[in-house]
Structures are given as structure tokens and as C-alpha cells.
Amino acid sequence: MRIEIHYLPSIEYMxxxxxxxxxxxxxxxxxxxQTFRNRTRILGANGIETLTVPILHASGGKQLxxxxxxxYGQDWIRRHKGAIQAAYGNAxxxxxxxxxxxxIFAKKTKYLVDLNIHYFMFLTKVLGKTIPHSLTDTFALDVVDSKWNQIQAKESWEERSNYKxxxxxxxxxxxxxxNLSVLDLVMNHGNESYDILMQSLNK
Structure with a gap:
């Protein structure tokens, strides 16, 4: 399956x-x-909080x-670490x-993709089941079994049919x-999370 890589992805995504x-x-x-490629949603004392990784914009506008x-000119790591601790410190x-x-935060990876992959690998390890993954080497719209760009931050998960x-x-x-970040699930349920996750897939 071809799909974009999200930051601390949602239960639906995983x-x-x-x-x-x-x-x-x-x-x-x-x-x-404005997508989940550089943002995630967690649950804190004041409700749902969106955490966004700031990016450097290319001088020409578009970039791959x-x-x-x-x-890293913005103090986002401190904010994200603080928000995660406030949300899950007692989990x-x-x-x-x-x-x-x-x-992972301490690595200060240069590229967003690398940060997201570090977190993806961390989460699959926590969930107890690795999955083979690779990066594309070209762009193609006609890929069979593609979920690319279907999980949009601008629309509710209720507008899709993936999540139960x-x-x-x-x-x-x-x-x-x-349908928060899967981080919410693993912080609360640890090694029980995989079973809950798979029950959340609307087959």
C-alpha cells in the first residue's frame, strides 16, 4: 500500500x-x-490539542x-515535549x-520525513508488530492499492469509511x-494497544 507518512499518526492511519x-x-x-504530515492530535486536560512541526518553506514555493x-528556529520541541508530558504524565x-x-526529539533530524519514520518505527515496536516499509523513488497517481492523500486534516474522520x-x-x-494520535492509545494501554487498534479498523 502506498500512503503518505504522518507525524505521530492517528489510530485510523495505523x-x-x-x-x-x-x-x-x-x-x-x-x-x-495543513495536513497530518507535520501535525498530530492528542488529548490534554483542556481537550484535544493539535501539535504542529514547523517547516522551512522553499524559496520557490513548492517542494517535494x-x-x-x-x-529548529522555533521552540517547538519544548512545546511538544511539554504537551505530551502534561497529557500523559499520569498515564x-x-x-x-x-x-x-x-x-527521537534529541536527534534533531534535518528532514521531516526522517522524524516521522523514527516515530513510525517507535510505534510499531510498541505495538509489537513490525511492518515492511520503504520510500517511493518516483511519483505515480495510478498506483494500485494506494491510500495516498485520503486522510485529510481538513475533514472529519467521519467523512471517511476507514475508522470504527x-x-x-x-x-x-x-x-x-x-481517532487521536496512536500515542494516546499506547500511553494508556501499552502492549494491549494492538488489539484495540485492529478493532478500530472498519473492515
Missing amino acids: ALVYAASEVQFEVFENFPK TKDVQID PFYEHFEPFIQQ VTPYRQCFGDHFEP
């Missing part, structure tokens, strides 16, 4: 990925604005996803997974918030 035998991350697309560089598995998150609401224990709120 369930789709695990439904495939292998994935190929599309990196030769023209990088689009593989060439997008992270803007059952926070102390177990927090060191790995710190290590499967409630689990969360840290905050009186009602369940669906």
Missing part, C-alpha cells in the same frame, strides 16, 4: 497500515500545507515531501515510553475522544 502486507511512503509528492526541512505507560520519545470507534480508557474527559 489501522490502515497494519491492514496492508507492506507500505510504501510517498515522498515524491509536492508537499501540501522528501526535501522538507524542520524549522500507565508514560514512564516506560517517555525515554524513547526524548531520544472503539472506546478505550483515556486520561481526561467525561466522554471518549476518537
Whole structure:
């Protein structure tokens, strides 16, 4: 399956990925604005919070996803680490997974794709099931079994048919918030997360 690579991806995204035998991350697309490629959603005390990785914009406007560089001139790492700690500091598995998150941030990878892949590999390790993955070496719209660009930040998951609401224990709120970053799931359920994740796939 061909799909774009997201930052700390949603439950919907990871369930789709695990439904495939292998994935190929599309990196030769023209990088689009306001997508999950550089943003994620977590649940804090004040509700859902969106975390965005700032990027350096190319002088000519358009740039390929593989060439997008992270803007470390902005203090985003401190904000993301602080938000994750505030959201999940009391979660059952926070102390177990927090060191790995710190290590990934500490790498200060130059390219957004590399940051996203580090987190993808971390999450698949936590979920207990690796999946073969590679990067595209060209761009093609007619790829069979492609989910490329179908999960849009500007539309609700309810407008798609991929995700089935499967409630689990969360840290905050009186009602369940669906389809957050899979980080929300693993912080609360650890090695039970894979089964919950696969129940969330609308087959």
C-alpha cells in the first residue's frame, strides 16, 4: 500500500497500515500545507490539542515531501515535549515510553520525513508488530492499492469509511475522544494497544 507518512499518526492511519502486507511512503509528492504530515492530535486536560512541526518553506514555493526541512528556529520541541508530558504524565505507560520519545526529539533530524519514520518505527515496536516499509523513488497517481492523500486534516474522520470507534480508557474527559494520535492509545494501554487498534479498523 502506498500512503503518505504522518507525524505521530492517528489510530485510523495505523489501522490502515497494519491492514496492508507492506507500505510504501510517498515522498515524491509536492508537499501540501495543513495536513497530518507535520501535525498530530492528542488529548490534554483542556481537550484535544493539535501539535504542529514547523517547516522551512522553499524559496520557490513548492517542494517535494522528501526535501522538507524542520524549522529548529522555533521552540517547538519544548512545546511538544511539554504537551505530551502534561497529557500523559499520569498515564500507565508514560514512564516506560517517555525515554524513547526524548531520544527521537534529541536527534534533531534535518528532514521531516526522517522524524516521522523514527516515530513510525517507535510505534510499531510498541505495538509489537513490525511492518515492511520503504520510500517511493518516483511519483505515480495510478498506483494500485494506494491510500495516498485520503486522510485529510481538513475533514472529519467521519467523512471517511476507514475508522470504527472503539472506546478505550483515556486520561481526561467525561466522554471518549476518537481517532487521536496512536500515542494516546499506547500511553494508556501499552502492549494491549494492538488489539484495540485492529478493532478500530472498519473492515
